[in-house]
Amino acid sequence: xxxxxxxxxxxxxxxxxxxxITDQFVIDEVQVTAQRKTDAVMPVQRLSGTRLxxxxxxxxxxxxxxxxxxxxKDYGGVGGIKTVDIRSMGSHHLxxxxxxxxxxxxxxxxVDLGKFSMDNLExxxxxxxxxxxxxxxAKDYGSAGTLYLRTRRPVFSGDKRYNVQVSxxxxxxxxxxxxxxxxxxxxxxxxxxxxxEYTYATGRYHFRRHQFNPDHTVAWDTVGIRQNGxxxxxxxxxxxxxxxxxxxxxxxxxxxxxxxxxxxxxxxxVWTSSQRQWDRNSFVQGSFQDEWDLGERITGEGHxxxxxxxxxxxxxxxxxxxxxxxxxxxxxxxxxxxxIYLTTALQYDIFRWWGVSVSGDYQFNTLExxxxxxxxxxxxxxxxxxxxxxxxxxxxxxxxxxxxxxxDEIKRSTQQTNHAAExxxxxxxxxxxxxKPYLREEFYIRAxxxxxxxxxxxxxxxxxxxxxxxxxxxxATQYDAGAEYTKTLTLNNKALQGMKIHVKGxxxxxxxxxxxxxxxxGNSQYRWQMMNLGYVEITGVxxxxxxxWAFAHDIHWDLQxxxxxxxxxDMTDKTDAITYGGQIAYIPLxxxxxxxxxxxxxxxxxxxxxxxxxxxxxxxxxxMNYEPSWYTHDLALSKVxxxxxxxxxxxxxxxxxxxxxxxxxxNYPMPGTNGKVVIKAMF
Numbered sequence: 001x002x003x004x005x006x007x008x009x010x011x012x013x014x015x016x017x018x019x020x021i022t023d024q025f026v027i028d029e030v031q032v033t034a035q036r037k038t039d040a041v042m043p044v045q046r047l048s049g050t051r052l053x054x055x056x057x058x059x060x061x062x063x064x065x066x067x068x069x070x071x072x073k074d075y076g077g078v079g080g081i082k083t084v085d086i087r088s089m090g091s092h093h094l095x096x097x098x099x100x101x102x103x104x105x106x107x108x109x110x111v112d113l114g115k116f117s118m119d120n121l122e123x124x125x126x127x128x129x130x131x132x133x134x135x136x137x138a139k140d141y142g143s144a145g146t147l148y149l150r151t152r153r154p155v156f157s158g159d160k161r162y163n164v165q166v167s168x169x170x171x172x173x174x175x176x177x178x179x180x181x182x183x184x185x186x187x188x189x190x191x192x193x194x195x196x197e198y199t200y201a202t203g204r205y206h207f208r209r210h211q212f213n214p215d216h217t218v219a220w221d222t223v224g225i226r227q228n229g230x231x232x233x234x235x236x237x238x239x240x241x242x243x244x245x246x247x248x249x250x251x252x253x254x255x256x257x258x259x260x261x262x263x264x265x266x267x268x269x270v271w272t273s274s275q276r277q278w279d280r281n282s283f284v285q286g287s288f289q290d291e292w293d294l295g296e297r298i299t300g301e302g303h304x305x306x307x308x309x310x311x312x313x314x315x316x317x318x319x320x321x322x323x324x325x326x327x328x329x330x331x332x333x334x335x336x337x338x339x340i341y342l343t344t345a346l347q348y349d350i351f352r353w354w355g356v357s358v359s360g361d362y363q364f365n366t367l368e369x370x371x372x373x374x375x376x377x378x379x380x381x382x383x384x385x386x387x388x389x390x391x392x393x394x395x396x397x398x399x400x401x402x403x404x405x406x407x408d409e410i411k412r413s414t415q416q417t418n419h420a421a422e423x424x425x426x427x428x429x430x431x432x433x434x435x436k437p438y439l440r441e442e443f444y445i446r447a448x449x450x451x452x453x454x455x456x457x458x459x460x461x462x463x464x465x466x467x468x469x470x471x472x473x474x475x476a477t478q479y480d481a482g483a484e485y486t487k488t489l490t491l492n493n494k495a496l497q498g499m500k501i502h503v504k505g506x507x508x509x510x511x512x513x514x515x516x517x518x519x520x521x522g523n524s525q526y527r528w529q530m531m532n533l534g535y536v537e538i539t540g541v542x543x544x545x546x547x548x549w550a551f552a553h554d555i556h557w558d559l560q561x562x563x564x565x566x567x568x569x570d571m572t573d574k575t576d577a578i579t580y581g582g583q584i585a586y587i588p589l590x591x592x593x594x595x596x597x598x599x600x601x602x603x604x605x606x607x608x609x610x611x612x613x614x615x616x617x618x619x620x621x622x623x624m625n626y627e628p629s630w631y632t633h634d635l636a637l638s639k640v641x642x643x644x645x646x647x648x649x650x651x652x653x654x655x656x657x658x659x660x661x662x663x664x665x666x667n668y669p670m671p672g673t674n675g676k677v678v679i680k681a682m683f
Contacts, residue, residue, distance in 0.1 A: 171676030174202030203229025482506030534572030630662030
């Protein structure tokens with residue numbers, strides 16, 4: 001984004017000497033336009049810019065651990081599967097958008113965030129409910145929460161026409177991760193960006209396992225090395241970015257491939273595994289956005305505007321899973337997904353304080369597999385959303401209605417699946433309110449209500465010997481109320497020059513009917529057992545506190561604290577005294593994080609702490625299902641060196657400083673103390 005400032009100066013006419021004007025100059029009319037700042041109805045958790053790069057993280061999932069209300073499922077290692085759950089709604093209810101277009105997976109409905117690199121990301125933002133924007137796709141309205149990954153757009157300083165960035169990460173577990181980024185200014189309004197990255201890691205790390213007797217004496221205690229956690233991956237992206245007088249457009253191509261081992265659950269003292277997985281993901285996508293001035297308003301100030309955006313995407317995803325262990329079951333399965341997605345949206349500002357929009361999406365998904373008796377499902381999805389937003393002085397409001405229509409077809413009838421799932425139709429409304437009681441203070445009180453709906457995936461319905469054609473879809477209702485306060489102080493103190501305080505808190509209540517929970521089946525990450533819990537109630541509190549101090553001598557200190565309380569209860573069967581009212585699997589009652597960054601000129605010292613409280617790996621909250629709490633401490637020290645037009649940065653990271661031994665998922669041990677060195681050159 002380029003921001004220009006225009007300064008206008010006026011001079012009294014009597015100060016002009018009449019004999020000083022010898023020529024007459026005619027200046028063409030200059031029209032200065034700017035986009036009016038729209039008050040956000042709902043808050044956002046965001047990591048961007050330097051702060052995002054300072055965190056000791058390898059993937060997007062690692063960065064999300066510092067957001068409140070988020071639970072990460074991580075199966076360990078660089079190549080381990082990483083999924084995200086927001087407010088205990090399940091990962092299927094989180095929409096993941098890459099440069100404004102959703103990343104889909106009709107096969108299992110989840111997105112492995114371990115596949116996305118941090119090197120090319122400019123911002124990660126997380127919304128509960130939905131964004132406070134009208135000009136967005138219908139899909140943006142269809143999730144309980146939305147995660148937006150925005151990649152870097154080229155920015156050129158002065159007369160510079162290109163940027164080059166080369167980085168290398170090396171660390172424990174055999175990590176080697178080189179990457180390169182090239183940006184070129186083709187014209188003032190057309191920019192090119194291309195980047196590539198390679199990752200290799202052995203994934204071998206030490207872990208400790210022990211078990212106690214009922215009298216708390218040690219039954220056994222052993223140390224092992226994690227096996228079959230190696231990964232090799234390659235990612236490449238290229239994009240064109242265009243700028244119009246009132247709009248912009250971009251076109252991007254993406255390619256990713258990997259081969260990795262799948263480490264098994266540590267059960268019955270078995271450490272090794274021979275399961276392998278190959279992935280190949282590619283897509284092309286583009287978007288176009290423009291704005292038209294329709295002339296002056298009949299009533300009120302300003303001009304009427306009409307905004308329009310259109311986007312499209314084609315993706316091809318291939319996965320091969322191999323289990324050569326014939327003592328279990330020899331499996332060599334291949335899956336191929338195709339997706340076509342089109343969306344368009346219109347926004348019209350009736351008044352400066354009132355706007356309306358309509359958006360429509362069409363999505364077509366297919367799944368092919370090498371499985372015997374596979375039905376080859378195809379899915380047509382149509383979405384239409386109508387929304388309005390209203391901003392007046394101290395009150396802001398937004399309302400929307402989303403119509404979702406899903407129709408499945410099967411190309412081949414089987415004994416298990418002789419027809420497709422029934423066509424489904426849902427209307428899901430949402431209402432958001434924000435109240436600012438003091439116009440001179442950044443204090444907001446807000447609330448929202450939203451209905452969401454998600455269709456069972458292809459695996460849920462059609463997977464051979466596992467799918468259930470009669471599986472019910474999930475319907476969920478969200479209620480939220482909270483407040484947010486921001487205060488910036490400028491101090492006339494030689495030591496402390498200023499500070500900023502940001503406090504935010506939300507109370508929420510979610511209801512999920514026919515909730516589907518997927519847990520690993522046996523000792524494999526690949527095979528899942530689908531459980532329909534029927535009815536789940538989720539009560540929670542998210543709290544965030546941010547403090548920033550500016551000291552003399554260019555010293556800055558930033559401190560962020562998050563806390564989450566979640567009571568997610570299985571309320572399905574009142575007659576089942578063991579599971580009724582029990583906390584659902586892997587949801588802690590208490591969790592939180594602390595991040596701190598102390599910087600001085602080109603030096604920065606970063607510290608982070610993550611805590612996840614006690615959990616159970618089953619809705620039966622009994623002793624045998626108990627999972628203890630865990631926590632980690634991470635440190636990172638970085639320095640920027642400036643050499644004429646070159647900028648070189650180096651950082652050293654130490655993660656899990658105290659060598660905490662823990663599992664996020666039962667029997668999948670996480671790494672102990674590990675380190676990484678990052679060197680980055682920009683010119």
